[in-house]
Amino acid sequence: MKRHSDNGHSYWRETAPLPSFPPLAESAEADVAVIGAGIAGIGTAWELTRAGLDVVVLEADRLAAGVTGHTTGKLTALHTSVYHRLRTEHGDDAARQYAVSQSTALRRVIEVADELGIDCDLERRPALTYSRQAEDVPALRAEAEAARAAGLTASFVTETGLPFPVAGAVRVEDQAQFHPLAYLRGLVDDIVAGGGRMHEGTRVVELDRGDPCRLTTDTGAVVSARHVVVATHHPVFDHALLATRLTQHRDLVIAGPLSAAQDPDGMYITEREGKRSVRTAPLHGGGRLLIVTGEAFRPGTGEDTEAGYARLQEWAERNFPGVTITHRWAAQDNAATDTLPLVGRMPTAGENVYVATGFAGWGMTGGVMAASLIAALVRGGPAPWTDLYAPGRLGSALRSAPSLLKEQWETGKHFVKDRLETFGDGTGGPVRDLRPGEGTVVRAKGGPCAVHRDDRGGLHAVSAVCTHLGCVVAFNNAERTWECPCHGSRFDVDGAVLQGPALTPLEPRDTEDL
Template identity: 35%
Template sequence: MSKPKFPDQSHSIWFEETSIPTFEPLTEDLTTDVVIIGGGITGITAAYLLSQQNIKVALLEASTLLNGTTGHTTAKVTAQHEIIYQDLINKMGYNTARLYYEANMDALKLVEELVTNHQIDCDFEKQDAYLFSTSGEYKNKLEKEYQAYDNLNIKGNLESEIPFNVPIENALSMKNQAQFHPLKYLSHLIKLIQDKGGKFYEQTVAVDVEDAHGAAVVVTRDGFRVKANYALACSHFPFYEGTGLYSTRMYASRSYVLAVKANKPYPGGMYLSVDKPEHSIRKATYNGEEVYLIGGEDHKTGQGKGMMEHFKGLKRFCDDLFTENEYEILHRWSAQDLITLDKIPYVGPITKKRQNVLIATGYRKWGMTNGTNAAKLMSDYVLGEMNPYQDVFSPSRFSPDPSLKKFFMENLDMAKHLIKGKMEVPRTKIEELDHDEGSIIRMDGERKGAYKDPDGQVHIVDTTCTHAGCEVNWNESERSWDCPCHGSRFSYTGEVLEGPAETPLQKHDFHMIDDYKFDDKRSGY
């Protein structure tokens, strides 16, 4: 193999060899039993569970189905969510920690049951999951996590090695976890939902929920209305916050993945380093061949070093795993998820007064089980069935310790980035941009964002996020403008890619004369 190089474009392997059905936008008012907003694992699983009980469902997706976080996951189906159980015991109590584990194991079992019962060909297979440390500090943390496993009766072992060329201090296993191909699995569920009469609408942006004599009415950006007994907001970040202040109770984090072909067979298992930056390893099948998925390098969205530096960090980790001529980078991509104050997702009624509007968010990058559990919890709520995990995941929980401290810390961080963006003085000039390069510029004395595409056309947008007024930063890996405050992301033309923002960035006309001269009366150039 030649020296490994990064592919030019970001692309998840899950979209290869998968036929995902497409749907038309909503073009009329609609009445149904349950309206679901968001076409990822939570929305689709909830639609499946409800449709099997002869509940009429309509699912609205702002973009295309499975094109968000679900389509860019590493797809580990596991209850081993980094180092969490000792922390949950200390801060939330034994019962909460045990119920969190049971909820995620039940989600794993539900996925396995659906795969088996419907004979879904999605590369589902059981694997042991491992956390491993490479430093003394995290060795001690893993030993404490192992004590938590023992206290919670979680099957696992403390081990001294893993089957990779990485020196470790110790490793902690969790037995009988799983992995799969998420889009093959969910594409099959979509067909089953359609067979039961479920409706799907893509390119349909929900912007509000109104109360109509006890019914929930979802209003779309195009002015259409969907009336239902329940509205389930499964849209990654809740498109409707009500009075829940969710944008102040979570932060967005990005992580990165490389699909790597290597000249050595995969030894089995799923792995995650707990040192910073974290790195994960699992296998997958791509074009009939075994590949390694190398992930990690997480950070707060819109903050820190350039995005390509995180891919370079993954490549350095690959250099430790393989010799330089032993591997090839086939694809690269990134994903984003939300993290709550206490690390447990928010699932349930959005407020105590709006019991028929439910949300599911804050999966902390463990959406295959947390998302499945959320779907089961919400469907049980709609069906009037008791669920043992309802209180654990309730969005209305807000314990003073540690939530209150983290609440102030996260909002202080937001304020810091808000001020920093306003005070920043851009130094790049438009004529200095290369093709396929973006940067912050100053135009007519104001901060703007400029991107010159591969054809040389320049795209100018206002850099003030339309959600809370923070200043977005350029993400050269995804060719997007990312907000460091609440994680909203916009395309280089200003369109919303991810919430909580609902309104695009303002565009500015800019006419190119040639590669080095630009015609804009306001620019000063």
């Protein structure tokens, strides 16, 4: 079975591995087929299995091997500066609904963990959005007021538990943090006990809408289901062109043991300094684990990710003296251009195909909210917040037209520029200069070629043209992956798909042609 590329390793995946399941070997039928096994997909499967429906989950890789396995595990309704933005762009009612839906998701995790007896290191902590810059104080005050008006226990403060002074911060009480995979392990066990079926190593390559829908997998098996949930982070079957309304970014994460005396006792984030997010977690074996996230970048732009990790580590060691970094990983998120996630019936795909995407880095509460909303829609009952998050919403999409056009300009720029750019003459110049661990894109027979030299000196060559919509990939030197700048698809050095929306691998190339 194809394993997720994990150069560096996620603390969550190391300390709470999920059970393994076989690929789908033969065709099957179900009430509901869920594509994707992150928190949104597994959460939806759990809600529907509990409701008595026959559910099958199809995961291309391992359970929670994508974004959910590489998150920071915050459960909070405070999402940096979202409330002032929502109030301005969508109105007070939208901001209130957002606060209620995210807070309800937080409580849902607590309720379910208690009901199932899941030990997932759940801790109540305040959440804070801060800045060291005095010029940001008016915006922080505005966010505190907007969050308070939306119903959160928000306040503006100037004192925090961080080991450095801040100009100000928005503080929301009684939020939470947890071990996301320990929580999902409890849900998976309960899904299986309730008759739900889980299949890993099973990529859905075709979706035929209808009643029932037919899902063709790369194992050759076909699943017939009355309802289909696309919970693949970026929607792999994008009948409504939702990709045009999504922006991509990738964050680096580092973690290491920290003395209890240095615990800042809260969950912190700033959009300054290249973004910095800080929390701690109970360290298995005793003590605390410091988790720092930041150095956000758009995938596929050729960022020096090793340098990003170095900056993040220097920041952590400077502000938390004595910490030793033992883990590092990265997560990819997407955000809708009008701020709100896209959750519900997929436009133009019929009444029985649903999607969950666009959580903007807040997928723990967002994924749980999506699971509850989609499960309610499938059951035909009342589904709160349907209009707020509806993927087919028109008004907010029109209001976000400037952001949407900017995103499409960036995508189009890459599509054209990457074809005009001179990568090399294909005679071996840049390839010859590659050191072990490096990668480059060169011109060769048949078009742009992505070339990586492994630690033993061997070359790996594949087409550099993304199989989604044809943009040219770039190399991520820390994770040793090829990434698409247009819609965030990721591939390993031999071209295998690590992350969609691409469904097929990069074509192999002959190294003799380089």
